[in-house]
Amino acid sequence: MYPLRFIFKRNVRILRRCDAMIVKMKFLSISGPRMDIDRVCDKYLSKYEMQLENAVTELKTTDNLLPFVEVNPYKDALAKAEQFAALLSESVEHIDQSMSKDEMLAFIREINHDYLDLQEKKELLNKKENEVRERLNVLEPFSPLDLELHKTMHYKYMKVRFGRIGVDYYKRLEKYLFGDLQAVFLEGTRNENYVYGCYFVSNIDTSKVDSAFNSLHFERIAIPSEFIGTPKDACISLQKQIEDVKKEIEEIDRKIEELVSSHAAKILGVRKRLEELSNNFDVRKMAARTDVGDTKEDYYILCGWMGEGDVQALMEEAKEDDRVFIVVEEDREKFFGDPPTKLKNPRFFKPFELFIKMYGLPAHDEMDPTMFVALTYTFIFGAMFGDVGQGFCLFLIGGLIYIKKKMSLAGIVSIAGIFSMIFGVMFGSIFGFEDVIPALWMRPVDAMTDLPFIGQLNTVFIIAIAFGMALNILVMLFQIVNAAKAHDTENLWFSTNGVAGLVFYGFLVLTIVLYMTGHRVPGNIMMAVFLGIPILIFVFKEPLTNLVEHNHKKMEESKVMFLVQGFFELFETLLSYFSNTLSYVRIGAFAVSHAAIMEVVLMLSGAEDGAPNLFGIILGNIVVCALEGLIVGIQVLRLEYYEMFSRFYKGSGREFKPFNKQSK
Known part of the structure; x- marks a missing residue:
């Protein structure tokens, strides 16, 4: 029975300690000059955990409250900084946060300009590679044909038609070719569905032969006339073009990597700082401002929940700051809802x-x-x-x-x-x-x-x-x-x-x-x-x-x-x-x-x-x-x-x- 007595006595002790596992919350409001909100968020709120509530709806007893409608000026720059940070292939031992806000934004604009130039060149090369690959895909099925493409495409007394025909119809085509059809068909490659190749026909019989091939569902494929040599030679030439384009793309990728790696410390530092500035600016979504007219400086108001220990530390730190006014609300009728729950348990639990x-x-x-x-x-x-x-x-x-x-x-x-x-x-x-x-x-x-x-x-x-x-x-x-x-x-x-x-x-x-x-x-x-x-x-x-x-x-x-x-x-x-x-x-x-x-x-x-x-x-x-x-x-x-x-x-x-x- 020892385990039973052990667990029962242990849980009785827990009964006395469980209240301490939930952090006691305080509802507070922070106010000050409207233009000072970023400094307050950066200096104070970034150090303490505070759940913000919508000040416009929570502070029911305060008149003339309006929401902030400003657009976050750091959002686009932060997105670019995160994009460049994602391109870094190696870890960076330290980050550089020595730049000011204006210097950071200028730095992001400058590196983004160079990056976009390289990306534009890369996109053009990718487009060129796709075009060459499409031409190669068209010509590759005819690579076994032993004929000069340029000469064949310009015969004076006969026509040549490149294309493909279904395997079943090809068997019927062979019978026609052995019969009275005045044409010669050269087979290239074949797969389980189609036979690729070309047929030659004299100018006089072109109409009749074309009609016969069309009735057998022969699909014509246009071959560019500028190719020189055999289809195999043309394919080799196209593959070499693709390889050359790939090397140029790899060179641009290397330049992009050099661009971001040479500024790695600054990129990570800028990303971290812009993230902080962006998060602080987004506090405006939950803040309210006082509408006092054009003759006076208006104020911001932030309100929300904070742990009792953090409230005391914040009050102590900001007591000498005459631009920050903090009020801990004791009257629960001034705000909606119950306090949120923040658990604080020992690491083992x-x-x-x-x-x-x-x-x-x-x-x-x-x-x-x-x-x-x-x-x-x-x-x-x-x-x-x-x-x-x-x-x-x-x-x-x-x-x-x-x-x-x-x-x-x-x-x-x-x-x-x-x-x-x-x-x-x-x-x-x-x-x-x-x-x-x-x-x-x-x-x-x-x-x-x-x-x-x-x-x-x-x-x-x-x-x-x-x-x-x-x-x-x-x-x-x-x-x-x-x-x-x-x-x-x-x-x-x-x-x-x-x-x-x-x-x-x-x-x-x-x-x-x-x-x-x-x-x-x-x-x-x-x-x-x-x-x-x-x-x-x-x-x-x-x-x-x-x-x-x-x-x-x-x-x-x-x-x-x-x-x-x-x-x-x-x-x-x-x-x-x-x-x-x-x-x-x-x-x-x-x-x-x-x-x-x-x-x-x-x-x-x-x-x-x-x-x-x-x-x-x-x-x-x-x-x-x-x-x-x-x-x-x-x-x-x-x-x-x-x-x-x-x-x-x-x-x-x-x-x-x-x-x-x-x-x-």
Whole structure:
């Protein structure tokens, strides 16, 4: 029972620390002279994370606010700088940010002028290459013909027609040629569909022969008359032209590469600085300006959310700046919506924020369940997939991917692998072998326990259900904390997951534990008090809430319908308690099935006969590690979402999105 006590005590400590995992947000407004907005963004807001809100719509109590309608002057220059940076083939050790704003824009214009000149030449060469290649494609099928193109095209007493004919029609053409058709056909190349070639005909018979060839669907192909020599010679000449053009294109590419590489440090420096300036200028999309007429200098107003620590640092840094005026809003009626959620967890727990974001971020008045999910997920995963060798593989592979790619899922797999190794030691299992290391706790397949009324049952099933009961009680405590923070009377005192539900379920768990361990169970009076009263509270939670909150609201339905509805809701509640608790049996079931599956793998590999097939053992471990690891991971996530989160967590928060990171 040690693991159960360990995880329960650890999670109780988490209950006290979860509030600190959500950064407390402050709503503030920043204002100053309109022309000073870029300096403020560059000097202050670029250092701190702030989620900007639309000042025109948020500051409802401020009159004469207008949006900014200016066009970003850095957008085109930044696009060009990014284009040139993408052409750099080698990494640059340092970047040059010494230029001023005007110098940067002039630099981009100058290098873009040279780049466009080279691109224009390259496009002309590409066009020339395409034209020559088209001529080569036309002439290539006739390359086997041994004739002088220029002379042939200018015969005085006969005509020559180049083209192609279908293979089926060509067989019929051969019969005509052997008959009375006064023409000679020379075959060039052929493929599965066509035969390419040309036919010669005297001027007198041209009309008759052309009609015969047309009836056989002969497709004429125009051959330019300027070619000199045989078709093969002409093809060689065209190929040489293509190669020459390619060399010219490569030379231009080399010049472009030299152009950007010779200014690599400046290009990267300009790109970075223009990106900052562009992002700062885009702040105007969320800002407002005051309309004070032509005689006075107008002002900008920025508003949004910032972490409490950043607010203090910003106020301290800008206190001597007489051109910046910062106000931290305390009156929530001046702005819309709830604060965004910014999670702040230790590095070890950071990957598990992925699961929280998949379900929904906590609202500002909810606890952050990241640490709870991290500990329970990895603990349950290890219990269901306890194996030292396979756990080490998960830890190693997941860790390497996380270090290289920073994938949160890989980090989760790596941490889960640690717990798999821990439980593998406790179960005495390494790559499916259970006779190599001793079990420090138990072997899931063999451990059995006698229970009253039920009889003999696998010990891991009993521990899994007991563990599930402890977690249910813990998440009810979480729900009570969340309801207290939200001032939700009904969910705090009268709901199935509030104080009433905790008393009912906790007393029921206590009774079952006492009975199963052979101790005396509570008497009938205590049963009636601790089970009966919560049941009545469940049924009458709505009128009780109205009574406590002094809300004199009449019941919309009749008393009979209210009782009928309450009965069915009560039945559903009791059924959910039972199914929710029983759902944790899967922890023990997977622990047993893992050992059984690996036993089958070893048996098929001949390990039990003393002549193990090493390839079979390795392949079996890979398959089990991949497939069962995936299934266990999904099943544990299901337990988190459906059995735990459904009792205490809403996930209705919105993500904190600072403007500088959004633009990146």
